[in-house]
Amino acid sequence: MAIPGNFLSQVTESIDPNISGWTPLLNCALSRGSNGRNGDGVLTVKSVAAGEMRARTVSSYAVTPGTVYQTFADASGTIVERIGIRWLTAANAEVSITWSTATTVSSTSLHRVGVAGPAPATAARAQVVLSSTPAGAAVNHFWENVYLGLPIRTVGNLLPFGAESIEIDTSGWAVEANATLSRVSPTVQWPVNYYYGGGGALAVAAVANGNASARTVDRPVVTAGVEYAAYCYLSPPTTGSTAWLELRFYDATNTQISAIRSTLAPASTGFQRQRASGTAPAGAVSCGLHVGLDGATAGQILRVDQAVIALASVIQAGSVLPYADASFEQGVAGWAVASGVATLARSTPWGAQAVEGSYALAVSSSTATSSTIRSAKFRLPAGTGGLTFRLRYSENVTAGGWSVSRGVRWYDDANTDLGVTGNATAAAPTPGWWSLYRDHTAPSGATQAVVELILTATSTSSVINLDMVALWQALPLMSLLVQEESASIRLTLRELPLDDLLRVYRVTADGSRTLVRGPAGLYDGTGVISTEQVVIDDYEAPLLRPVYYLVEAINAATGAVTSRRQSGSATIPHPDINEVWLKDPSSPQRNLKVVVQKGGAPDWSRPVEQAVHRVAGRKNPVVLSGTRGGLEGELTVWTRSDEERAGLHWLLDTGGIILWQSAPGMGVDDLYVSVGQVNEARTEGTAMDPWRSWSLPLTVVDMPTTLGISGSAGRTWQDVLSEFPTWQAVLDTYATWEDVFLDRRIGA
Template sequence: MAIPGNFLSATTESVDPNTSGWVAKLNCTISLGSGGRNGDGCLAVRSAASGEMQARTISSYEVVPWTEYEAFCDASGATVPERIGIRWLDASNAEISITWSLTTASASATWHRIAVGGEAPGTAARAQVVVSSTPAASGVFSYYENFYLGFPITTVGNKFAFNTESSEIDASGWFNEVNSTVARQAPMVSWAVDYYLAGGHVAAMTATANGNASMRSTDRPDATPGVEYAAYCYLNPPTSGSVTWVELRFYDSGGSQIAATRSTLAAPGTGWYREYASAVAPAGTAACSIAVGIDSATAGQVLRVDNAVVTTAPVLRAGSVLPYADASFEQGVAGWTVVSGVATITRSTPWGSYSFDAAYAGTVSSSTATTSVIRSAKFALPAGAASQSFRTEVYSNVSAGGFNLTRGIRWYDASNTDLGLTSGSAAAIPTPGWWLIGNTFTAPANATQAAIEYTVTATTTSSVWRIDRIALWQSLPLTTVEGHDDTASITLTLRELTAGQYITIYRIGPDGSRTLVRGPSGLISLMVIPSDLMVIEDYEAPLGVEVSYYIEIRATLTSTAGTRASDGVTLTAGDENLCWIKDPGQPQRNAMFMVVSPPAWKRPITQSAYRVRGRRNPVVLSDVRGGLEGDLVVWTRTDEETAALNWLLDSGNTLLWQVVPGVHETDLYVTVGEVGLPRVVDRADEEWRQWTLPLTQVDMPATVGVAGTAGRTWQDIFTEFATWQDVLNAYATWEDVLFNRRIGG
């Protein structure tokens, strides 16, 4: 699998099918090894003698001075540990310096990640990847694969800088807060081959003396009051019994801490465990940070940290009013309580033993075969909730005994008056394994708040019920469509999907024809569903005729499809003297223009005529007749329209020409040849220009995705760049900022 944003070629990255991207640099020979994870091939580096051996990429890659870059790979070597470096070259390909990682703490034949980050020197023009190890004899092998060189790969939306998230440059992202020292280490850690956010280095906090110890991030990015944030990182505790934790902190504009939410790891061992803490930023919040620590540490104990993130909290179900802490039990039971009965509610333990989301689940235990009532905190409902339908859901797992369950919602008005409970009938909780249980209830008049309430009756002693990913949201149509005449587009909204399943979406024309709809990676055919809510903007729907959408959803690639169908929707036809010209992959460029004259179409054909001696008629060999070709003449009536058409044509992409019904033309995918744009009247102050666009009909592009800022936000820009001058240095145009196309990338 190609690593996104990699400067290296696929062959150099995966060392498949050969080692052509690599060359021996020092005291070694290289060959093609086997047993890799990113394809079978790997780079086998064999020492020629004792001492350091190095191999490097055969090519060098353009870099920008004073810009951060990252390199990583997976390594394996039973005899000797390894390191990786970025070799900086000047414009004449002379070596300036090498930024090296630390050497891995121990040798291991298990594939493990090595990585390094660094800033290109001021005179750097190009860079190479270098790997190194130092065997004590000849004939010793080190193996490498899954190589990357490029801009740092960071968590989308992370408020922290690259070095705070990963410590690949140095340890300056962390501060020794209480009874600790902070350093950077390179332990031997095996990450999934396609997990690129954790690397070779980690931040390591060492307890100075017996007692509580902690460190915190030096980053204090901005935070907004009322927004729910989640902090998480991988923790590597010194022992399974160590009390280690992660804490999300909020600060006011003066830098004083005003709130902190802690989540304690229930470690099953001494591996690497991702721990979450989440909270809503209180009034007065201006900034946030993350802290980690050990309670009652022993002097010399080390807590290691990687992949530190603070971001907006995950949305487990679109529209749900439950905060992440109450929905997922990652830091405890939040606002859940036992209203009556002998049951208890706790967070599952240890980490990873029971969960449907992340690493923990709520655990309801009843020691006797009796009835108990479990209730969440109260949550504010959307405006206008009275008399509206609301849905609840819970992922459920009975791990011991059995339960009968009555599900309900308890309603409250704005003054916290209890408006009563709406509930369903009792039923046995299904077993075994995880089940999704949902209900729909109608809010009473004046309801502005609600709490989820479960009445559970244990059918045996010592019964245990695990719950996770709980949600409460206003019930809206599963499928809706909305036309937008100003952009000649249709928005298709799909709700209550199951992430990880497969979806295919067709546009149904007035004649019943089916056309695949375009998504972020091309036409949506067996696309993996990314979340429970999908919003598709269809910019290729025809004008002036009714269309609808037909959706097929499969649990697996081979399972029978479930289906949905939307209502019909029609985009206003508009003026017949105007046409839309659209870029299917970059709809930001779409614009409407006045037609001077439609194309006088031709259909070319490749033919060869052979005159046979003695015959009147030639023998003609013909290929199939080609599609339409012709010149479309349009006017741009303002400088803004002229700029818009120039921008539309700049990319050279396949375009969609759309016209209204009744002009006896059909929508066509076209390429545009050389164009001229003379003024309509030969005067310097004339704005109108006449464009002759040579159109050639082409096929609908299948693999072109709708580009934009999917997942990418201004927060990513703020995190990656200290000043606007840095942004200007990194991107040639604002369009490049939008599509994250950096200079040299």
């Protein structure tokens, strides 16, 4: 699979099916090897003699001075290696090379090597350079999965790229106590399609015995009352080390007002992702990420990669439980034993027990007796007394046996106990992880809730693990909302099965099915479900005709449909039959409604390629004809204001495919068209008359299947703030505000 945003072709990236994208630069010969992960091919770089050998991309790629670019690859061999970005002038003369640090050790397993840096002032183009230094001739080094492009960063990260990935240098971090900082390149075998873990890592080295720590330089802005999460990968010096991260909140005077610590329970000395989460307290205006070792020995090193501060993950849309109480990543949070002998602890070590994240809540009972455990008290949405709430959690019995009664205890604003709603006791299912649901009706006046579980061990020394606890108002699995102002239908899908593939059809009254478009293209059963709630805005639904939606979840391994849902019916109104919609399938921000001129419906033609051969002595010719083409014609419309005129220009500027929609009964179906040379003319009014007459030459084309809906999804002003230190840097990177909106950079 091609790496998103890669300047390199897929052949150059994956070394499949050949090495045509690569050429020797120094002391080497190239060939194609096998056993790669991004396709089978690998680039084999063989030394001609002892000393450094280098290979480079055949092509060079346009860059903008001052803009940061990133390169990485997966490599393996018996010697250490490095990767670089070779900067070139417009005349292809070398300016300099930005090198990664050499890997700390060699590894014959494919591991990530990477670096990033700004293009020099005189650079116009760039190449990727691969380097290693063998001690003799005929030494092989292997490379694949190569990327060159703009930095790949976590969407929504409040920290800048340099602090997140350590691919440039260590300037995004500062020493807090008893430490020195450096950038190292450990040999880490990240998954082939995981692009956030790069070659570089931050090394926090203890100067003397004692606690050692570091912090991010940036302190992103936060909003009091909003839940945030911080995470990074930590690689401790030993499995007995006390390695931690903290999410800290600061007030307007830069004074720390709270801190949430999360300590790693290491399963190894490799990289393990640790998380901390919490709600910004009153008075908080900024936050920071801190990492450290407690009780370190002088010289011990904590390595850090992919540092992120973002809005906390949503375990279940609408759940009243915060992330810490739902996923147990930093401890047992607000959970406690109300009665009985059970004990509560976070599971250990890292990754041993979890459905979400890396930990679960471990409940142990030394005797075959009942214990009641309760969560903290959580506020319900206003006005939800009398409504139905759904309780869900995942459980895994790892020792002995258990029976479970699950319920919700309700409270009013005065903290008066309104009683518990629950169900009969039943045996906890085994083996493995099970997801259990139960609906509960909140009593009148309920404003707070506590999750209450009665766990009965059926044998001594029993252990049960709990994870992904959620309590939310039970809403329909599917809902439709007609949005007349944009001639679209919003489809909301809830409680989708994670990691399945999603396919969504729009179905009309005659039974015709059409795949619905999303951010990555059509929902055709190839995209993975990563969140339990998905909102789809369907801008291509027809006008004045009822439609419904068929949604299928597909097992990614077997291809079998695991669940199927059908929505109710919805119709987009269209009050004026003289108006038509012109829509850009990939950029609905451009969609526009215009008036068709009287008699402005096209007179269609259907061209055909023909060769006419007139045979001597014969009356009729011999005609060789190709397949007759589709419809071609000219649509004439009016714009009625300067705003509509500017909007139509904006819609047509891209030169892309347009969807033309008109009311049923006007003799024209919904059509995807390509628009030729456009003529804009004044009407017969005065010079000040804003009306314009447009002639749009149309060629009917097929529905585009690869276009995704672009725009603001996943991109906010906070992303711009995190990436650029000044507004001048933004102006230097983008040609227009539309390019800022769509993240289309100069030279990209």
